[in-house]
Structures are given as C-alpha cells and as structure tokens.
Amino acid sequence: MSTLPADRRTAEEAISGLYHLAGFPPPRFHWVTSPAAAMATVPPGTRPRSWKGLDHLSKWPLPARLNELVQRLWLQLDAQVRWGHGPMDELIKTRVRTSLSRSAERSVFIPIVLAHDAGTNWSRWYNTQCVSWIAHYDALRRAAGVVFATEQSRQLELWAIAARSCGWWWPQRDICVVSDRPVTMRTEVWGGNGEVRLHAPDGPAIRYTDGFDVHAWHGIQVPSWVITDPDVQRIDRETNIEVRRCAIERIGWPSYIEQARLWLIASAPDPGNPGTELRLYDMRKDTRVLLAINGSVERDGTRRQYGLTVPGYLPDPITAAGWTYGLSAEQYSQLARRT
Structure with missing residues (x-):
C-alpha cells in the first residue's frame, strides 16, 4: 500500500529476472500512471489486437508460466518449512498471510476490479502478485530463522523486490506494462x-x-457523491442498499432523520444492549428503519450508531430488533447481550 514513487530501474531488473526464470528474454517496459490507464493503453510498437484479452491474463504465456513457477515455489518452500517449523508457520500464516490477503482484498485489489469494470473474470495472475504470500515466507526467514535453499530464496527475493518497487504489472512475451503506485x-x-x-x-x-x-x-x-456531497434526495434515489447506508452514515443518522423528516413510530430501552435505546422510524415504500447502537466497542472506544431497514409491518422496536436476529420480541428481550 505504499504511495512512494515507483523505483522503475529496480522493478525492471526484478521483473526481467522473473522473465528469465520463465524462459523468456527481458521485455521492453511500458509504464502507465494507473491500472485504469493500463486497461485503456495499447503500448507503443504493439498491434491493438495483441493487447486485448486482459480478462484472460492467466491464459497468456507469461502469466500462466509465472503462476506455475510460483505454485512450484510454494511447494518447495513449504517442504523446507515443515521440517521443524510447523507451529511457527501456522502462527505466521494466520497473523501475516491471511491478514494481508484479507487486507489486500479490501484495499489494493479494488482499483483492479474497477479498472476491469467489475464485471470480468478474475485472474490468478493478480493473486500471484499479491504481497501476502511473499510476506509469509519472508516473515519465516526473519522471525523463525528458516533458511531456504539458495535457488528458492533467489526466486522469493525477485518477487519481493518487484512488490516493493512498483504497482501492478502485465507481462507479454516482448513487452511488460507496469503501473505506477497511487499517490493516496x-x-x-x-x-x-x-x-x-x-x-x-x-x-x-x-x-x-x-x-x-x-x-x-x-x-x-x-x-x-457519498463522500463529497451526500444529501437526502440522492440517498432516496439510490437503489443500492449498501451505498444508501454508507451515505446516511456519512451524513449521520440523527441529521438524516431530521432532514428526511422520518416519523418516529416508537422507542424503547434495548434489552440486548443495556443503557441504550432502540428507535423505530417509518421510512418509505413499506419499509421502516431501526436505529440502534452497536453492542461492541470500536477501536476508538466509541459505539457506532447504525440503522437497519426492516419490513414496514413490524409494530415496535423490540419486535424489529428481534426480527433482525430471526427471533421473536420475547426471545430478543431475554438476550444477555448482543454484539
């Protein structure tokens, strides 16, 4: 997630080394400003037809070959790790690899999804570039003292250098398109x-x-607009429930309720979250919204206020709260504490 300028020379040397491992000569490099630019650019000296098919990157010769090499590298590294380092491997896999993989899915992968217009087939090639597996084995070297064989260590280092030096990259036989990193x-x-x-x-x-x-x-x-200019009219026109929820949270539920002139049906102490209150409002189109406070504390020590849309036939906030858990009002009232 670095926003430092790409180290182009170092990135090109590392990627050229990976080309060599795959049995291909070093490519010409074509740098672009973003993943979106990569999807729209035909590199100089190539025919437009040759640059189509980004949805099928794993079928290109270079990505397919590099994917195979990485799969083989994982097997070789895992074989060396299992000999005396199994417990440490499992700990690092959970704390490093899994955590970074989930973080990447919720952050650095998103520009790729948007650049692909979010409707295309996913590619193994992007998972191969994901830093999570590189960090996993690097942490084993640093924290657990695992010594990998020279050849495997050299391959791992090439991937690590490429990941540290540039953004996403797309390899063809004789040209490699590489994206700069974001500035924010x-x-x-x-x-x-x-x-x-x-x-x-x-x-x-x-x-x-x-x-x-x-x-x-x-x-x-x-x-x-959800971030820069949210307003009640746009929220009411929005059909995506998640986007509407985010926009309301951006305004703040009390402010939204006031601006949208929602009618308060009833309020009641929250039996699943002592000391807080449930409030049920009439919304629109046979829909009501239950305003509640999170049972779990956020990292900053606060409790987030949130709204849940519920069917318009629910008569009171306790019944509505129970409905969100698949419980009756009586069952919800007997909860020790909800999360």
Whole structure:
C-alpha cells in the first residue's frame, strides 16, 4: 500500500529476472500512471489486437508460466518449512498471510476490479502478485530463522523486490506494462489481526496521478457523491442498499432523520444492549428503519450508531430488533447481550 514513487530501474531488473526464470528474454517496459490507464493503453510498437484479452491474463504465456513457477515455489518452500517449523508457520500464516490477503482484498485489489469494470473474470495472475504470500515466507526467514535453499530464496527475493518497487504489472512475451503506485492510499484498521480496509471520510481513499480514484466508506466502495456531497434526495434515489447506508452514515443518522423528516413510530430501552435505546422510524415504500447502537466497542472506544431497514409491518422496536436476529420480541428481550 505504499504511495512512494515507483523505483522503475529496480522493478525492471526484478521483473526481467522473473522473465528469465520463465524462459523468456527481458521485455521492453511500458509504464502507465494507473491500472485504469493500463486497461485503456495499447503500448507503443504493439498491434491493438495483441493487447486485448486482459480478462484472460492467466491464459497468456507469461502469466500462466509465472503462476506455475510460483505454485512450484510454494511447494518447495513449504517442504523446507515443515521440517521443524510447523507451529511457527501456522502462527505466521494466520497473523501475516491471511491478514494481508484479507487486507489486500479490501484495499489494493479494488482499483483492479474497477479498472476491469467489475464485471470480468478474475485472474490468478493478480493473486500471484499479491504481497501476502511473499510476506509469509519472508516473515519465516526473519522471525523463525528458516533458511531456504539458495535457488528458492533467489526466486522469493525477485518477487519481493518487484512488490516493493512498483504497482501492478502485465507481462507479454516482448513487452511488460507496469503501473505506477497511487499517490493516496487511506485505510482504517479493523478486525482482530490488524487487517485494514479502505476508508476516507473527506476525499478519495485511493488516488493516482492521472485522476483515477476510489472513494470508500469503511471498506465499501461508493460513488464519490457519498463522500463529497451526500444529501437526502440522492440517498432516496439510490437503489443500492449498501451505498444508501454508507451515505446516511456519512451524513449521520440523527441529521438524516431530521432532514428526511422520518416519523418516529416508537422507542424503547434495548434489552440486548443495556443503557441504550432502540428507535423505530417509518421510512418509505413499506419499509421502516431501526436505529440502534452497536453492542461492541470500536477501536476508538466509541459505539457506532447504525440503522437497519426492516419490513414496514413490524409494530415496535423490540419486535424489529428481534426480527433482525430471526427471533421473536420475547426471545430478543431475554438476550444477555448482543454484539
């Protein structure tokens, strides 16, 4: 998630080394400003037809070959790790590999999804570039003292250098397109293992020099207006429930309720969260919204206020709260504490 300028010379040397391992000569390099630019650019000296098919990267000769080499490398490294380092491997796999993989899915992968217009087939090639597996084996070397064989260590280092030096890259036989890194990357920590997700309350969460950007609210990718200019009319017109929820949270539930002139049906103490109150409002189109306070404390010590849409036939906030858990009002009232 670095926003430092790419080290182009180092990146090209590392990628050329990976080309060599795959049995190909070093390519010409074509640098672009963002993943979106990579999808729209035909590198100089290539025919447009030869640059089509980004949806099928894993079928290209270079990505397919490099994917195979990485799979083989994992088997070789795992074989060396299992001999006397099994418990440490499992700990690092959970705390490093799994955590970074989840963080990548909620942050650095999102520009790729958007650049692909979010409707294309996913590619193994992007998982191969994901830093999570590199960090896993690197942590084993640093923290557990695992000594890998020279050849495997050299391959691992080439991948690590490439990951540290540039953004995403797309290898063809004689040309490799490489993206610069973003100039903005804003995240928040969430979950128990220090995982991160995109979040920026006042601007783009990711931004590249060419203007390609991503807005996000607590890990949810949203249209820019949700962050920069949310209002009741836009929220009412929005059909995506998650986007609507994010926009309301951006305004704040009390402010939204006042601006939208929602009618309070009833309120009651929350039996599943002592000391707090449930409030049920009439919303629109046979829908009501239950305003509640999270039972779990956020990292900053506060409790998040949130709204849940519920069917319009629910008569009171206790019944509505129970409905969200698949419980009756009586069953919900007997909860020791909800989360």
